[in-house]
Amino acid sequence: MSTTSQKHRNFVSEPMADKPVTALAGIGDRLGHSLTEQGYDKAYVVLGQFLLLRKDTELFCYWLKDVTAANSKQADDCAQCLKDWCDAFL
Amino acid sequence: MSFVQYPAHLSKSRLKSDLVAHNVELPPAGSKKEAYVALHLRHVDQTNAANFSSDDDDQEDVVAGGDPESAEELDPSALTDNDLKALLFKYGVKAGPILASTRAVYENKLRKLLQSAEEGESNEAENAVLYSDSDEEDVSEENEDEEKELVGAQEKKAEALEPNQQQSNEMETWSAPSACSYSKPEHWSRSSRDPGRDILKDLLPDTKTSPTGIYASPRRPIKGAAQRPIQYAYPDTPVSPTTLERREVQRRLVPVYIQVLVFFAVVCILFLIFVNVEDTNGVVDLLESLNQCPDGEDETRDAACGEL
Numbered sequence: 146m147s148t149t150s151q152k153h154r155n156f157v158s159e160p161m162a163d164k165p166v167t168a169l170a171g172i173g174d175r176l177g178h179s180l181t182e183q184g185y186d187k188a189y190v191v192l193g194q195f196l197l198l199r200k201d202t203e204l205f206c207y208w209l210k211d212v213t214a215a216n217s218k219q220a221d222d223c224a225q226c227l228k229d230w231c232d233a234f235l
Numbered sequence: 236m237s238f239v240q241y242p243a244h245l246s247k248s249r250l251k252s253d254l255v256a257h258n259v260e261l262p263p264a265g266s267k268k269e270a271y272v273a274l275h276l277r278h279v280d281q282t283n284a285a286n287f288s289s290d291d292d293d294q295e296d297v298v299a300g301g302d303p304e305s306a307e308e309l310d311p312s313a314l315t316d317n318d319l320k321a322l323l324f325k326y327g328v329k330a331g332p333i334l335a336s337t338r339a340v341y342e343n344k345l346r347k348l349l350q351s352a353e354e355g356e357s358n359e360a361e362n363a364v365l366y367s368d369s370d371e372e373d374v375s376e377e378n379e380d381e382e383k384e385l386v387g388a389q390e391k392k393a394e395a396l397e398p399n400q401q402q403s404n405e406m407e408t409w410s411a412p413s414a415c416s417y418s419k420p421e422h423w424s425r426s427s428r429d430p431g432r433d434i435l436k437d438l439l440p441d442t443k444t445s446p447t448g449i450y451a452s453p454r455r456p457i458k459g460a461a462q463r464p465i466q467y468a469y470p471d472t473p474v475s476p477t478t479l480e481r482r483e484v485q486r487r488l489v490p491v492y493i494q495v496l497v498f499f500a501v502v503c504i505l506f507l508i509f510v511n512v513e514d515t516n517g518v519v520d521l522l523e524s525l526n527q528c529p530d531g532e533d534e535t536r537d538a539a540c541g542e543l
Contacts, residue, residue, distance in 0.1 A: 194337075197332060197334065197336070197337055198331055198340065199331040203344075204337075204340050204344060207343050208337070208339070208340045211339055211340065
């Protein structure tokens with residue numbers, strides 16, 4: 146049984162196109178704002194960072210926690226969301 | 236003693252205890268680690284004589300580089316990008332491009348790896364001191380296996396599990412910290428989410444994972460969307476609601492008779508309209524036919540008119 150959230154399922158079900166960064170699972174308004182300030186305004190930019198880290202969810206979690214005030218669960222959800230998207234579309 | 240391949244990786248105390256165990260005279264107390272390493276190589280690593288030349292070269296390069304292997308002196312933030320990448324590779328982490336955004340992450344990772352390596356080594360050193368020779372080998376071997384399996388197992392797994400290569404590397408780097416009492420529940424939860432990890436455990440039963448030894452991984456396909464079974468499609472509504480709906484519709488269909496009566500009434504109306512629209516002769520004929528009915532049938536005519 147899948148333990149993913151609705152947001153996760155929505156994101157992974159289709160190509161991300163120009164979705165904002167808040168469309169990512171685990172990224173709410175606060176984190177989204179924080180990321181946008183740093184220049185990561187679209188989901189594909191965060192995807193770029195994820196790919197730079199060779200799609201390693203652990204490293205991506207480090208990065209996200211470093212760059213924003215994300216907690217472990219949020220970073221985990223986001224990393225898993227991106228990983229699943231990559232598995233499906235990349 | 237084949238598990239000891241890179242003496243420079245070991246801590247000073249570990250090298251000391253190893254030398255003592257092999258009855259080798261220790262260098263003077265204030266010697267640098269290189270002296271211990273050299274002695275260790277000479278006297279302990281006798282089985283790896285064939286590898287000595289390459290080892291020595293590596294050791295010399297490493298030693299000449301200011302002994303970067305000893306964790307106490309190592310500062311990841313002082314390394315160049317290439318050095319950082321090389322060090323990470325030694326720990327089995329294949330690093331991507333080290334850019335401004337990724338550098339902090341990799342430094343962090345290296346620090347964690349160094350800490351866990353230190354913890355592992357200090358445990359080994361304590362065990363070596365406490366236990367006798369025969370026990371020492373077993374205990375230190377067990378502890379070494381955690382680290383060495385990482386390095387060795389990376390290649391094994393790379394050959395055995397090509398599609399899961401990246402994921403298996405992640406798995407092993409995660410399991411090392413967790414094995415070395417690095418409580419990170421997110422690793423366990425993440426691994427419990429990922430499928431196919433059970434395969435790794437089956438292949439490498441020696442791999443130490445969670446301290447409790449419990450690993451629950453629900454099955455989950457890894458492949459792309461095209462091959463992925465009904466994961467992101469919600470289960471269809473159960474059959475019973477549809478049957479309930481059908482029953483409701485059937486209930487509505489019960490007054491079919493009313494619908495039929497209405498139908499016939501509409502047909503009659505349309506027939507009359509059709510007749511009226513046609514030539515007046517037809518109308519006249521109709522009227523004549525009606526008039527031909529004797530007065531005795533007035534009642535029926537009235538009834539017929541009333542019905543309309």
